[in-house]
Amino acid sequence: MKSHLLSTGDLSRDDALLILDTAEELARVSQRSIKKLPTLRGRTVVNLFFEDSTRTRISFEAAAKRLSADVINFSAKGSSVSKGESLKDTALTLEAMGADAVVIRHSASGAPHRLANWVRGSVVNAGDGTHEHPTQALLDAFSIRRRLGRLDGLKISIVGDVLHSRVARSNVLLLHTLGAEVTLVAPPTLLPVAVESWPCQVSYDLDAVLPKSDVVMMLRVQLERMNAAYFPSAREYSRRYGLDRDRFARLHDDAIVMHPGPMNRGMEISAEVADSPRSTIVEQVGNGVTVRMAVLYLLLGGSEPAIGGAE
């Protein structure tokens, strides 16, 4: 394993499988009444969040605490950052405090890469701008494998605002590495220029793609996008690219529906689809903690076995 997790593009197939397999082991521990492991006792994990994201932060916090790490939550709001401190100075401060890992969420693409130049500890990208969100992709892969038993050869459709989605970028790279066939589905305005250079297929037609899909991953679409003319209205977006009951019925029986959250119910996904048994949306949240435990363990735990002597 490398010393940072910045992009799923940096993960080999073996790296990725090691994370998923480790998560699988750790998931078994989560079934116990006492969920805590001593593995990272004495280690310090800093959650450095420049963007509000309660979901992701508490997921990392729970993961680190279940491994007995000390957790420091550093929120940019009301901190020295809001007084104009640079990312570099924040990094040097954390470094001086002896952070073993820094989990960073930032609105600027590449901020974790910059941070990695200035700290000795491991940097985990918890979402950077419109670039990547590697642990989200890992938990998605983990959730798919748990439901469908494999990733190799699966047809996975990712639907929505690919242009601005860090989830889509991380998933395309990771799922391709793990042998899945990814198709991106979006209106042309919400696909990046040069998307044809990505290791995936591209379609503008959700209805054509759905019957062939084993997994349909819906992306959050921000309503303010229509002000920048990415699409005319929420209604039209929903009609062309929303996963409603009729479209859901066209999926084959084993296909599953995913969403990284938070959802716009009624926009990209209807409530009954989101709440159906074939939706993995709630278990994705639980799997998030497990996968983040695996990532922190592999980055910080060195060569000791994941479960240690706690069995």
Add this chain to the structure above:
Amino acid sequence: MSAYDLHEGAVTTILIRGARILGGAPRDILLRDGLVAEIGDLAGADAGQTIDAAGLVALPGLVDLHTHLREPGREDAETVETGTQAAARGGYTAVHAMANTSPVADTAGVVEQVWRLGQESGHCDVQPVGAVTSGLEGRQLAELGAMADSAARVRVFSDDGKCVSDAVLMRRALEYVKAFDGVVAQHAQEPRLTEGAQLNEGEVSARLGLTGWPAVAEEAIIARDCLLAAHVGSRLHVCHVSTAGSVEIIRWAKSKGWDVTAEVTPHHLLLTDSCAETSPLGPYNPIYKVNPPLRTAEDVRALREALADGTIDCVATDHAPHPVEDKETEWAAAAMGMIGLETALPVVQEAMVETGLLDWAGVADRMSARPARIGRLAGHGRPIEPGAPANVTLYDPSVRRPVDPTAMASKSRNTPYEGMTLPGHVVATFLRGRPTVLEGKLV
């Protein structure tokens, strides 16, 4: 010449021995009273100082159409003194100081201030560029005539850093400057197409998740401006051309006989957007953040060919100093721009001479004669021949060495070439017969 008499003082006579003028056979060059006095075998000539120039190429002093000296306003990044020192070290004898200072160079007062600071520095001539619109705000014309009539004698007008995007304002500016033989130098960037833009829109920006700066945003403005210039019969200069498509449009405009000129920066001749992803300095290093952005290898190829065939008239540095703290940040938060005066000639040697696209006569044309002509600098860009002003650069093209930012004269260190090995080295620069650089060091 009268504008530049302040520093003539006690002029020495200098004999340059064995220099290869434009890369030709070795000749001796005698500089006297600010002029090139004699050329030939001058072994016995009487001179106050003799310089051994064996193996060195002699070029007419370089002229930069596009320099940011940052003074007044951002003296933490550069001053006229340090910027002109950097220019002299790079072989330049004249630079055009861009107008986006604070206050903006949009009045006779500010351009005269910059011009006087240049006079006092004495390292090279400083020709101020005037803003096209007041405060670079794109709303009303600055007092172009007053700047033209001032002691600074402004002939190049530019809102560089911002595009004169309003078509009516651009048309009027092009028309108005005809009265004093001025030229509008356009920073071609359609603002709506580049809101929040960070990097060339393409494969790299898509992967890195950085907001794209599409080529069309440059090309659409250049096409419009060429048509406007033709319509009103005026002179247009296009700053820092960066795309293959822009080259095609300019080639077409020139084929029509329209009075359109263009420049390319050294960095757009050498670097590509892949630097933002795969540089040894690490991904997302804002040292590569510049406006217009670094483009693709295909664009670099087209720009080199266009400079070679004359479609692009000249090399201009767009020397843009920034303090360390404005570059040691996240990519999106970083300032745009890179310094370039001290590496321009080495980069042009690497991109154009080593590749066989230009010989030294071509380099002299694109880095001295043509920019001087576009800027209407009568005392610069002249061939090295008896009677011409003694603006001469001696350059050693035979060495290759790593670029060392700490050894530069510029106050800023934001060079994208750090760690790269580049050819060539400016050994001496003469401004009207007076050395500003000798043995690679400032005089």
